Amino acid sequence: KNQVEQSPQSLIILEGKNCTLQCNYTVSPFSNLRWYKQDTGRGPVSLTIMTFSENTKSNGRYTATLDADTKQSSLHITASQLSDSASYICVVSSYSSASKIIFGSGTRLSIRP
Amino acid sequence: GAVVSQHPSWVICKSGTSVKIECRSLDFQATTMFWYRQFPKQSLMLMATSNEGSKATYEQGVEKDKFLINHASLTLSTLTVTSAHPEDSSFYICSPEIGGPGGYTFGSGTRLTVV
Numbered sequence: 565k566n567q568v569e570q571s572p573q574s575l576i577i578l579e580g581k582n583c584t585l586q587c588n589y590t591v592s593p594f595s596n597l598r599w600y601k602q603d604t605g606r607g608p609v610s611l612t613i614m615t616f617s618e619n620t621k622s623n624g625r626y627t628a629t630l631d632a633d634t635k636q637s638s639l640h641i642t643a644s645q646l647s648d649s650a651s652y653i654c655v656v657s658s659y660s661s662a663s664k665i666i667f668g669s670g671t672r673l674s675i676r677p
Numbered sequence: 678g679a680v681v682s683q684h685p686s687w688v689i690c691k692s693g694t695s696v697k698i699e700c701r702s703l704d705f706q707a708t709t710m711f712w713y714r715q716f717p718k719q720s721l722m723l724m725a726t727s728n729e730g731s732k733a734t735y736e737q738g739v740e741k742d743k744f745l746i747n748h749a750s751l752t753l754s755t756l757t758v759t760s761a762h763p764e765d766s767s768f769y770i771c772s773p774e775i776g777g778p779g780g781y782t783f784g785s786g787t788r789l790t791v792v
Contacts, residue, residue, distance in 0.1 A: 598781070607683070607770050607783035608721070653720060667720040 566591045568656050570668040578676050581644055585671045587637040587654030595657040599628050599639045602651045602670070611639070641673075649675045680704050683771055683784030690761055690791055698756045698787045700771035706751035707773035712744075715768040727754050761791040
């Protein structure tokens with residue numbers, strides 16, 4: 565069964581600190597993995613997209629990693645800011661027409677001043 | 678590129694009435710549009726896939742007569758929630774199929790509250 569599991573479910577950190585969010589998946593055949601940021605009451609906004617051959621991709625203070633062998637990905641946020649408070653969603657795409665994309669349940673991140 | 682405009686951003690309606698949500702692609706043509714629903718503290722759930730000029734494909738458990746989807750042009754897809762009930766209150770998001778299967782860019786979402 566194709567699944568995407570994220571951890572932790574929620575996280576609270578102090579402003580300026582770093583954090584790492586995890587995403588494990590069992591999707592096959594794998595096409596790509598994307599991380600999205602979703603502010604409350606808004607649509608998801610893409611942070612990174614990674615294909616099978618990519619191990620690391622950065623977007624400003626966001627750095628995503630992908631281990632296609634263990635089917636794990638992480639999103640590292642450096643020097644967190646209050647505006648980073650949001651839900652972060654891991655989405656895995658499959659080449660299979662039966663299950664095109666699978667959403668993780670997200671990690672709700674709160675940054676405290 | 679790939680700008681998606683979704684309107685309205687929020688709407689409150691009475692039970693039994695219908696609400697139309699529009700999703701426009703501003704700088705590209707979207708042959709396929711995905712419609713998602715998101716309940717509080719949950720992830721997005723695919724409701725249906727619309728294709729320009731043909732009938733939409735609905736996911737299991739989604740009533741096609743309740744959630745009417747029209748994709749009459751390559752730049753506009755609409756979702757109409759008919760005879761709305763309080764349990765239809767949710768966050769609805771559109772996503773055109775660009776950048777790969779299943780979409781890549783999302784609309785800003787519509788918060789529907791049925792009272």
